[in-house]
Amino acid sequence: xxxxxxxxxxxxxxxxxxxxxxxxxxxxxxxxxxxxxxxxxxxxxxxxxxxxxxxxxxxxxxxxxxxxxxxxxxxxxxxxxxxxxxxxxxxxxxxxxxxxxxxxxxxxxxx
Amino acid sequence: xxxxxxxxxxxxxxxxxxxxxxxxxxxxxxxxxxxxxxxxxxxxxxxxxxxxxxxxxxxxxxxxxxxxxxxxxxxxxxxxxxxxxxxxxxxxxxxxxxxxxxxxxxxxxxxxxxxxxx
Numbered sequence: 189x190x191x192x193x194x195x196x197x198x199x200x201x202x203x204x205x206x207x208x209x210x211x212x213x214x215x216x217x218x219x220x221x222x223x224x225x226x227x228x229x230x231x232x233x234x235x236x237x238x239x240x241x242x243x244x245x246x247x248x249x250x251x252x253x254x255x256x257x258x259x260x261x262x263x264x265x266x267x268x269x270x271x272x273x274x275x276x277x278x279x280x281x282x283x284x285x286x287x288x289x290x291x292x293x294x295x296x297x298x299x
Numbered sequence: 300x301x302x303x304x305x306x307x308x309x310x311x312x313x314x315x316x317x318x319x320x321x322x323x324x325x326x327x328x329x330x331x332x333x334x335x336x337x338x339x340x341x342x343x344x345x346x347x348x349x350x351x352x353x354x355x356x357x358x359x360x361x362x363x364x365x366x367x368x369x370x371x372x373x374x375x376x377x378x379x380x381x382x383x384x385x386x387x388x389x390x391x392x393x394x395x396x397x398x399x400x401x402x403x404x405x406x407x408x409x410x411x412x413x414x415x416x417x
Contacts, residue, residue, distance in 0.1 A: 222406070231303075231391055231408030232342065275341065286332065287406050289342040 191215075192276045192290040199296050200270075206263040208293050210276030213257040220279040221252060222287060223261045225272040225295075232275065235261065266297045301326060301394050303409035311415045312382050319378045320412045322392030327372035330395040333365070336411070337388045345390075348375040382416045389413050 193211040200206040212221060222237040236243055236250045238259070243250040249262040263270055273292040280286050302325040312318050322331070331348040346354040346367055354367035369375045379386050389411040396405055 224406075231393075231410045232406075234405045234407065237405075286344055286347065288344065289334075291341050 191278050191288050194274070194276055194290055194293045196291065197294040197296070199298055200263075200266045202268060202297050202299050203265055206261075206266040206270065206295055206297070208261040208263075208274050208276075208295060209258065210261070210290075211258045212276065212278060215256055215278055217256075221250070221256075221259050222277045222279055223248070223250065224275045224277060224287075224289075225270075226275065226292070227269075227272040235274075237279070266295075268297050268299060271295060271297045300405075301328065301396050301407040303392055303394060303407060305392055305409040305412050307412055308410065309413040309415075311417060313417055314383055316382055317378055317380045318382065318414060319376050320390055320392070322375045322377070322409060324373045324394050326396075328394040328396055329372070331369060331375050332393045332395075332406075333367060333375070333377045334391040334393060334408075335388045336391060342391065345377070348377075379414065382414075384416045387414055387416045 220237050220239050223235040224232040226232045236245055236248050238250045238252050240252055240256055252259045273294050275289050275292040277287045277289050304323045306321045333345040334342045335345050336342050344357050345360045345365055346356040348354050348367050348369040350369045350372055364380050366378045391411045392409040393406050
């Protein structure tokens with residue numbers, strides 16, 4: 189039972205918005221949704237996280253549905269350097285604060 | 300943020316040997332984790348490194364195979380024991396910073412240690 193489900197790959201044109209979906213239908217009320225990305229041969233990089241409200245930072249926006257069963261990461265103006273594997277994860281609460289990674293989406297930004 | 304240094308960055312090891320990976324953080328952190336990333340795969344949590352007590356291992360990982368030390372709040376080691384080719388992976392150290400009752404901190408990762416077992 190995957191904790192998060194993401195499409196294995198997506199393409200996006202440079203300069204366009206990249207919308208990466210994630211399904212987390214079994215998320216519990218106190219679990220946060222986190223997004224990370226991993227550029228080849230590097231450690232994962234934090235992007236954004238949220239609970240139930242939409243969030244925005246300098247890197248991206250996170251839209252979480254009202255029922256919290258899915259979310260979308262939006263890169264507003266994708267660049268070639270945004271080509272990476274994007275992971276949607278859930279943060280367990282309490283003493284076991286762990287991130288469980290799914291299989292991720294390989295985003296390829298095309299020139 | 301947190302700056303995490305891992306050593307070695309890569310190594311080639313012989314079957315049956317053991318290798319210890321070091322993780323040094325530039326500031327004190329409460330929560331430190333070890334992940335494994337097999338070729339072409341996602342990250343899998345090995346264990347939580349607890350300061351002053353035994354590490355907490357995830358299902359499928361045992362202390363005899365992956366002994367972990369956490370002598371203080373800025374340092375941890377992971378040993379991969381009696382290695383086989385199936386242990387060829389990237390091993391990543393990560394730390395959680397931030398606070399809040401629900402632990403809504405950010406997880407920072409080192410660059411990883413790429414092990415190849417022949």
